[in-house]
Amino acid sequence: MTTETTIEMPRAWESRLAGYHWKGQTIGCSTAAVFRLSARGRPALFAKTDPTDPHGELPDEAARLRWLSANGIACPVVLAETREAGRDWLLLSAIPGRDLASSPHLDPDRIVEIAADALRALHQLDVAACPFDRRLERSIALAHARVRAGLVDEDDFDDERLGRSAVDLFEELQEHRPHDEDLVVTHGDACLPNLIADDGRFAGFVDCARAGVADRHQDLALAAWSIRHNLGEAWVAPFLSRYGGAVDPGCLVFYRLLDEFF
Template sequence: MPQDRIPSPSAAVPASAQAPRAWQAPLAGYRWDRQTIGCSGAAVYRLSAPGRPTLFAKTDLAGPMCELPDEAARLRWFAAKGIACPELLAQARADGHEWLLLGAVPGRDLASVPPGDPQRVVRIAADALRALHRVDAVDCPFDHRLEQRIARAGERLRAGLVDEDDFDEERLGQGGAALFEQVRARRPRDEDLVLTHGDACLPNLMADAAGFTGFVDCGRAGLADRHQDLALAAWSIRHNLGEAWVAPFLARYGGAIDTERLAFYRLLDEFF
């Protein structure tokens, strides 16, 4: 993320003091800890206080590229569909920033569970995504088909929001403009549309001892090809668990998998 877009509140002033004014009295006594897991463009804080429920606050610069209003809309829709996700407690804009206040999803993210049982992580991730992809999305208002997503990728590139230093190893050194031309040239001819999470990496899937507990960071959820989720989940599994666990994940998910589409959606994700 370019340095002039880092959404963190000023280091000289506690984040709690920069939150929307209406939140400050109800949240008095909470400790705010910045979270570093995951790749969210927003600043994320874990709020904790003795005897009170754990909460999360997210903030980012307001503007056309801010995804927090998108996330709020998707959390409301997910909740209406019975899809496990954070409870949206409050939404506000203050001093040029968007803010969300969220309830905590039980458990830990799948990238942070204690090591020693990668098979369980793979099983939970595959089952959670398969169940999400089976949700009836005929009324889904969030269109993330390729026409929209490629256009959005181009907007982000022109806005200077694509971090070329963070490209996957095999693409380091390639410019964003050249990579965008690859996206356009390699676009699949059709799409296997389902309800997708949009950023289905292990840090965005939660679980406890009993199993899957919910999705977090849902700002890119919408109607898209299922390979959107499978590509990012497979990459995250490779990164966190090792290459050997990608095939078991895809086998557990089931059905025919198009490896070229997996590669394409990983390429497209370089712009997000």
Template sequence: MASKPQFMETPIPMRLRDALAGYEWRQDALGRSSAHVFRLEADGRAPVYLKTELVDPLGELTDEVARLRWLASQGLACPDVIAHESDGEREWLLMSALPGSDLVSEELTPPVERVRLLANALRRLHAIDIAACPFDHRLENRIETARARLLAGHVDEDDFDETRLGRSAEDLFRELEAKRPSTEDFVVTHGDACLPNFMADGDRFSGFIDCGRLGIADRHQDIALVCGSIEYNFGEELVAEFLKVYGNFEPKAEKMAYYRLLDEFF
């Protein structure tokens, strides 16, 4: 078995220990979440992913389990939850691996095609009836969660967007409250809609990952982050292609800026 970080020397829950015997471990460093993520592979067995994080009232693994199960019930592709365990110190989530690669790493497919896959996938998610979704991420709730993360010291000021570096989290929170939009255009949002959280197998969209923030919110929650991710990874010119394929939507500049501000707290 490949070497694992020191914290993994703590006991793994028995059910997981048996399930993971014989796998080679490789840590996934692409995401920005507080969880440690590993891809596990073994000859003759399907690859799986393991996420683990310290038990915390503001942790997201329990949220992700509920959302993955709900998303699958809606007929949308996402990882299967194989096991979810907690030992009082850590939570552990074992999931199936989706085919293909994330939309940053899928280099065999041209960026413009990846952007079109993303637009169509997001449009399908946003078309779900919000009455079917039990996860409420309206601003009233998300601002309170942002406040809780601020008070718990979970906001990383060193990871702010370049235009906000040097400012304090307290200063940004005051701006978050002062600039809250007066209206919200509700859809079922992914909540962390950036290119690494969408998977493709060649020219086919293969599913949504990192779904712990999925919930009912203004569609700008996703559109703001998606457009920023496209511009960062592929260039500004493909943002227009995304919006064309997504269709029937004119982004509001003030909301695009606001939801990027909100994202600094997560």
């Protein structure tokens, strides 16, 4: 294979992917190594890989992608998954288009409309039918486990939290935990690089490993942060207005804090 990585593809995929060029991807919020695969006259694909680990997310992502697709949500198709040489692997179809953080041809007002409409549609799925739990009890327990395992990247905290420890931040997280949850089916990591548009229309979600039942502010907080980062503060209010309904500013702050642990 032709590749920009020293990671060797699974042996089981060698025949299927012969002739593909592998190009590492740097945009996005996923912790996995991600590669775009291209070959003349053949469909583009994506491969994702992570070291096999109890905290790894690729098996979770495969299950969630299958469920989301079965429930009418546009997302990559899982073509294959395997575990080899201490690594988990996913082979995925490519969604046509570009992510909303890399779409200079789209006006900011159209970007926030696409993001708001896509999340609102996702949030209308039946919570009772979703088998994936990302409620606070579960998410805070996962955050605590990551702190104990030393997996929280303290150098990647938001500017206002740089210099603080993960232990200190976890204490703050517990102190500010909301009393109630407005539960929907969430994406879990709804920053603009994880929403794809094609020809000015929403084309699908990517990086869905944290999808599941959670408070709607989980998605609104990360989407608003990403819009502020990519488009500017002035576009946050139009995004929230387009999404509709009441928004709790305190919950936006809390769920952005929660994301520091993942």
